[in-house]
Amino acid sequence: xxxxxxxxxxxxxxxxxxxxxxxxxxxxxxxxxxxxxxxxxxxxxxxxxxxxxxxxxxxxxxxxxxxxxxxxxxxxxxxxxxxxxxxxxxxxxxxxxxxxxxxxxxxxxxxxxxxxxxxxxxxxxxxxxxxxxxxxxxxxxxxxxxxxxxxxxxxxxxxxxxxxxxxxxxxxxxxxxxxxxxxxxxxxxxxxxxxxxxxxxxxx
Amino acid sequence: xxxxxxxxxxxxxxxxxxxxxxxxxxxxxxxxxxxxxxxxxxxxxxxxxxxxxxxxxxxxxxxxxxxxxxxxxxxxxxxxxxxxxxxxxxxxxxxxxxxxxxxxxxxxxxxxxxxxxxxxxxxxxxxxxxxxxxxxxxxxxxxxxxxxxxxxxxxxxxxxxxxxxxxxxxxxxxxxxxxxxxxxxxxxxxxxxxxxxxxxxxxxxxxxxxxxxxxxxxxxxxxxxxxxxxxxxxxxxxxxxxxxxxxxxxxxxxxxxxxxxxxxxxxxxxxxxxxxxxxxxxxxxxxxxxxxxxxxxxxxxxxxxxxxxxxxxxxxxxxxxxxxxxxxxxxxxxxxxxxxxxxxxxxxxxxxxxxxxxxxxxxxxxxxxxxxxxxxxxxxxxxxxxxxxxxxxxxxxxxxxxxxxxxxxxxxxxxxxxxxxxxxxxxxxxxxxxxxxxxxxxxxxxxxxxxxxxxxxxxxxxxxxxxxxxxxxxxxxxxxxxxxxxxxxxxxxxxxxxxxxxxxxxxxxxxxxxxxxxxxxxxxxxxxxxxxxxxxxxxxxxxxxxxxxxxxxxxxxxxxxxxxxxxxxxxxxxxxxxxxxxxxxxxxxxxxxxxxxxxxxxxxxxxxxxxxxxxxxxxxxxxxxxxxxxxxxxxxxxxxxxxxxx
Numbered sequence: 122x123x124x125x126x127x128x129x130x131x132x133x134x135x136x137x138x139x140x141x142x143x144x145x146x147x148x149x150x151x152x153x154x155x156x157x158x159x160x161x162x163x164x165x166x167x168x169x170x171x172x173x174x175x176x177x178x179x180x181x182x183x184x185x186x187x188x189x190x191x192x193x194x195x196x197x198x199x200x201x202x203x204x205x206x207x208x209x210x211x212x213x214x215x216x217x218x219x220x221x222x223x224x225x226x227x228x229x230x231x232x233x234x235x236x237x238x239x240x241x242x243x244x245x246x247x248x249x250x251x252x253x254x255x256x257x258x259x260x261x262x263x264x265x266x267x268x269x270x271x272x273x274x275x276x277x278x279x280x281x282x283x284x285x286x287x288x289x290x291x292x293x294x295x296x297x298x299x300x301x302x303x304x305x306x307x308x309x310x311x312x313x314x315x316x317x318x319x320x321x322x323x324x325x
Numbered sequence: 326x327x328x329x330x331x332x333x334x335x336x337x338x339x340x341x342x343x344x345x346x347x348x349x350x351x352x353x354x355x356x357x358x359x360x361x362x363x364x365x366x367x368x369x370x371x372x373x374x375x376x377x378x379x380x381x382x383x384x385x386x387x388x389x390x391x392x393x394x395x396x397x398x399x400x401x402x403x404x405x406x407x408x409x410x411x412x413x414x415x416x417x418x419x420x421x422x423x424x425x426x427x428x429x430x431x432x433x434x435x436x437x438x439x440x441x442x443x444x445x446x447x448x449x450x451x452x453x454x455x456x457x458x459x460x461x462x463x464x465x466x467x468x469x470x471x472x473x474x475x476x477x478x479x480x481x482x483x484x485x486x487x488x489x490x491x492x493x494x495x496x497x498x499x500x501x502x503x504x505x506x507x508x509x510x511x512x513x514x515x516x517x518x519x520x521x522x523x524x525x526x527x528x529x530x531x532x533x534x535x536x537x538x539x540x541x542x543x544x545x546x547x548x549x550x551x552x553x554x555x556x557x558x559x560x561x562x563x564x565x566x567x568x569x570x571x572x573x574x575x576x577x578x579x580x581x582x583x584x585x586x587x588x589x590x591x592x593x594x595x596x597x598x599x600x601x602x603x604x605x606x607x608x609x610x611x612x613x614x615x616x617x618x619x620x621x622x623x624x625x626x627x628x629x630x631x632x633x634x635x636x637x638x639x640x641x642x643x644x645x646x647x648x649x650x651x652x653x654x655x656x657x658x659x660x661x662x663x664x665x666x667x668x669x670x671x672x673x674x675x676x677x678x679x680x681x682x683x684x685x686x687x688x689x690x691x692x693x694x695x696x697x698x699x700x701x702x703x704x705x706x707x708x709x710x711x712x713x714x715x716x717x718x719x720x721x722x723x724x725x726x727x728x729x730x731x732x733x734x735x736x737x738x739x740x741x742x743x744x745x746x747x748x749x750x751x752x753x754x755x756x757x758x759x760x761x762x763x764x765x766x767x768x769x770x771x772x773x774x775x776x777x778x779x780x781x782x783x784x785x786x787x788x789x790x791x792x793x794x795x796x797x798x799x800x801x802x803x804x805x806x807x808x809x810x811x812x813x814x815x816x817x818x819x820x821x822x823x824x825x826x827x828x829x830x831x832x833x834x835x836x837x838x839x840x841x842x843x844x845x846x847x848x849x850x851x852x853x854x855x856x857x858x859x860x861x862x863x864x865x866x867x868x869x870x871x872x873x874x875x876x877x878x879x880x881x882x883x884x885x886x887x888x889x890x891x892x893x894x895x896x897x898x899x900x901x902x903x904x905x906x907x908x909x910x911x912x913x914x915x916x917x918x919x920x921x922x923x924x925x926x927x928x929x930x931x932x933x934x935x936x937x938x939x940x941x942x943x944x945x946x947x948x949x950x951x952x953x954x955x956x957x958x959x960x961x962x963x964x965x966x967x968x969x970x971x
Contacts, residue, residue, distance in 0.1 A: 138516035144440040147516060151508045151542055159546035162582055166554065166565065173573040250561060254573035257563040261554065279965075288966075 149299050153306045156269075160310050163262040164317055170254040172323050177252030180259075180323050183243050192235030193315050196270070199228035200308045203301045213291040219281050222297075225304065226277040229270050236267045259318065266314055269307045276300050344967070345925045348851065356925035358442035359851055363449050364428030365747065370453055371420040377460075378412035379814065381405045383807055386771075390804035392792035402788035403470035404488070408460075410473030411492070414594065415499050416456045418732045422597035423452075423503075425739055426510055426534050428747060432842035432849060433528050435519025435858040440512040442923040443964060448506035450933030455498030458937040462491040469495075472786060474583060477566035477576035481558045487944050493556040494940040500545045500552075501936065507541035510534055519841070521860035525621070528840045529614060532621045533600030536628040537593050543632075544589035551582035560943070577642055584635035592631040594728055595695075596624060598735025599666060602688045605742050606670055608836050609685035610677025611879075613864060616669045623662035623669075630659040640708050641715045649708045656706035663699055667692060683757030684836070687738030690765050694730025698723055701776065716786075719779025725772040737764075737817070744824070745831030749847045756820040763813035770806025774799035839867035852920045923969045932960025 138144060171180060206221035240260070243249075248256045280300055283289040289296060345356040357363060384405050388394040397405060427445065431438055439445050462468045469492035471479040480489045514535045518527070554565035564572035566579040607614045614620060636644055636652040644652075670692055679685070701723040705711045714720055737760075744752050779785075783796050790796050834843050844866050845854050862868050871879045939953025 139518040139522075140516055142516065144512050144516050147512045148441065148508050151511050155504055155508070155542045155546050158543050159550060162547045162550035162585075166550070166578065166582075169575065169578060170565075170573070175571075175573060250557075251563055254564060257557065257565060261557065261563075 143295060145299060146295065146302075149302050153302065156306065156310075160262075160265070160313070163258075163265055164314065167258040167262045167318060170258040171318070173254040174256065175253060177248050177256050178246055180255065180318075183246050183248050184319055185239070185242070186319055188235070189239065189315065189319055192232050192239075193311060195228050195235070196232040196308055196311055199225045199232070200305050202228060203304045207294065207297050207301050210289075210291055210294040210297050215284055215289075215291070218297065219284050222277050222281050222284075226274050226281070229274045229277070229304075233267060233270055233274070236263065262314060262318070266307070266311060269310075273300075273304050273307055276303065345927060348925065353925065355930055356446075356927055358438075358446050358923045358925055358929070360427050360431050360439050360442065360445060361849065361851075361853075363445050364424045364426075366449050367420050367427055367452070368424035368747075370449075370456070371417050371424060374412050374416035374456060375421070376814075378409055378417055379811060381409040381412065383811060385409060386804040386807040388788060389790070389800050391801065392790055392794075392797055394789055397788065399788045400467075400470070403786075404468040406786060407469045407472050407492075411459065411469065411496075413728070414473065414590070415496065416459070418594045418728065418736070419499075419503060420452055421736050422537070422594075422732075423448075423506060425530075425597060425601065425736070425743075426506075426537075429743065429842055430510060430513060430531055430534055431517065432746075432845065432853055433531050433840055434514065434517055435522055435841050435854060435860060436513065436517040437853050437857075437920070438923060439509050440517055441509050443926050443929050443969065444505055444509050446926070447929035447933050448502045448509065450930050451498060451502035451505070451936055454933055454937040455495050455502060458498060458940055459491055459495035461941075462488055465491075474587070475555065475579070476583075477555075477558075477574075477579050478569065480555055480579070481567050484559050490556065490559055490944055493552045493559070494943065497549060497552050497556075498936050498940060500549050503541050504545050507538040507545075511538040511542065514538070519858050519860055521865075523860075525618065526860055526863045526865070528600075529603035529617070529620055529624070530597075530600035533596040533603070533624050536624050537596050540589045540593050540596075540628055540631065544586045544593070547582055548586035551579055551586070554582075555579065556943075577639070580639050580642060581635070584638045585632075587638065588635040589628075589631045591727070592627055594732050595735075596627065598691060598732045598739075599624065601735045601739040601742070602670065602691050604840065605684045605688040605738050606673045607864070608742075608838050609680045609682060609688075610674050611680075611837070612673060612677040613839075613867075614669070615672035615675070617863060620666055620669050623665045626662040627659065630655065630662070634659055637706060637711070640711045653706050653708050657703060660699065660703050660706075667696055667699075682741075682836070683752070683754055683761060684738045684742035686758065686761040687734050687741060690761065691731060691734040691738060694726055694734060694765070694768065698726025698728075698730055701726060714779060716784055717779035718775040718783045718785055721785050722772050722775030722779060725775070729772065730768060734764075742836065743842075745835050746842055746847045746849075748825070749831050750824040750827075750829070751831045751835060752820050752824050756816055756823070760813050760816045760820065763809055763816060767806045767809025767811075767813055771803050771810060772806075774803045774806075778803075837870075839864040841866055844869075852922055921970050926964070926967060928960045928964035928967060930960075932957050932964060935960060 140147070174180065202221050202224040206218050206225060209215075209218035209221055243256075248259075250257055250260050277300060280289060280297060283296075345353070347353040348357070348359075354362065354366065357366075384397060385402070388396040388402060427439070460468070466486040467488045469475075469488050471489050471492065475489065475492055480492070483489075514527070514531055554563070557563040558565050558567060558574070564574035566576050567574040568576060603614055603620055633655045634652060636648060637656045640649055640652075681689075701719070705714060705720070705723065741752055741757055744750065778796055778799050781795055783790065783794075790800075831847055833847060836843075841858055841860070842849075844858060858865070870882055872882050874880045935953045935955070935957030937953075938949055938956055942949030942951070942953050
């Protein structure tokens, strides 16, 4: 009868699985594995084209590394608040979880605001999407990352909404954990992008 | 079936939506989350596309039958051969394999459904939407015409018409479908195995599904980025793949991205068929698969090594001697695990009690044709020889030997073998054999001459050739062969129609099979198994039926043994719960009573609809973009808020 119970209960969280890991968590890891290759392809394109900036400013002309370092720091700190949110719900402290989720979302929004500011500045300095191979690959790579962060912010706000609605009890803390996995992944990708795009000097 | 949905279910209103509850009737197909019905949807749709792609192939062969063909204009020919390739790869072999994954994997694992039933429905609807989107160009200025590989500059030019935009966005949509479904199957296989079903007790078909799932998960995002960059080049004037007029892009980057996806894709197309063949051969040889762990590990090895050979598609682009040598070596190495598999299949046959029934014939055809295709493939690994063969009909011959002689033969083997499981009807052996012989002769007539034509220098993708170049005779032979294949498909369709008209139920275990899907009824009830089976060994069902006697000969375990009644008796015996309904049908008796299955849902369909709407919006109007995004979000939110079963 234990086997029947395994598939009889609708909530995926309580499935008895072959590995003991929940289905959704495995699926999230598989999805993140897929995302690695997505960003891998974007970063490869960028590395190929970062030295090709005829027709527009070169990377060193437009980059404001101190500014981007600060916004990177903001994004990395959001991983800390994400961990605190998960820890709060695991201690069954829902108000605190909502507070930390909001903090994470706000830090993410700060990062996105920084990116919008940065893009605007670049365009004003003559670096548009089409000005050179470098600019196209730069905007595509960082734009994809920005879209991922934005998706993550929507996810976090949805969680806050669900929690206020009473749909996110401590028993479902795994949902917060999954959102956290995604959020940390997006942060880690940014470390790689930041290093590849801003810190490693262009060959030419 | 009604019992499965459960009597205690209360229809609750959720805003304007009422949760669908029907499990029969036409509408229920739109809301179903049952892996078996979704598998059938994949099967029906991919077979329809198979006929479409086949008609395109016949048009190509008609055009090339004689020198200076007059059937198609150059412009139409470009669209037809491009769509033939895209259709057969993305809309036939991949989803048809998906049909087998869907229907069989949970049954073979002893599970009630896949890990994420609604996500599974979503994958199907996204696939259908992507396929229709690709073909919608026929009303909107033409179909994609840059070849299925979409090389720049053919893909980036002519932005006034949206042909290659349909290619970029259509493949993006199909990629979403495949990625989602691959994640679903990877999780299902890792996590939803019946008690006792350890990894090394899984049928080889399930193993190959797992390898293919991982290949899809990791390969598709690379294509996704290539397609996004292609779309940006076409719509937003970037120059990712353009080098003309001072642009700083690089068309070779597209080739790298495409083939870094494309070569794993080749294994995505062939491994499911290898899995099917690995199931069929032991059954019809009445012997266990020779070297099961070796077959599994060579499948995994192919999955890994498939990542290190992509540039052998690009030798003629001038990568330089170091890269060429490295990729030539890796390409030769990948022939090793493939060869190992072939020898394991041959050893399975060796001294077996071989029954040459239709599924077996197709599997044997697979081995023979795939071996030819594999060997011509190794000749491409020799770089100087590849310089000679590139972009000729030799390549076209090779790829059809592996994808048609391999994948399609394997899939038909699966159709004949599992038809009684899918539909509870046996296909006729006589017609099946006729189908096989017509197909294998037609196939060799069609694609065998391609090798000769290619070595004589006939380039691929040309719509016409001059008289007197020495191409006339073999092209005509090839066209005759193509129509023979078409005839064989007509025989298959007739076979299917006839079997379903006659309405004779198939026996429970017609082939004396070895794996778990045959322990339940045919077709299985919605919940698959009344009792989740407990697995004690590889080929568990076989070992429940037979034991080895003192003299090493097989002896049936239960009286009745291999026939249908025996199979049912064994199942009851094992279940030990005294199911005395007598019908063996899960919906009768206590079968299915009280088993909660996931409820049908509108939301996967609704969310999936958003993607093609969004894609049309990107081409025609921002208003539609908003609509598509809205549909997608609405679908996803409704989905997230809806419990998987009520």
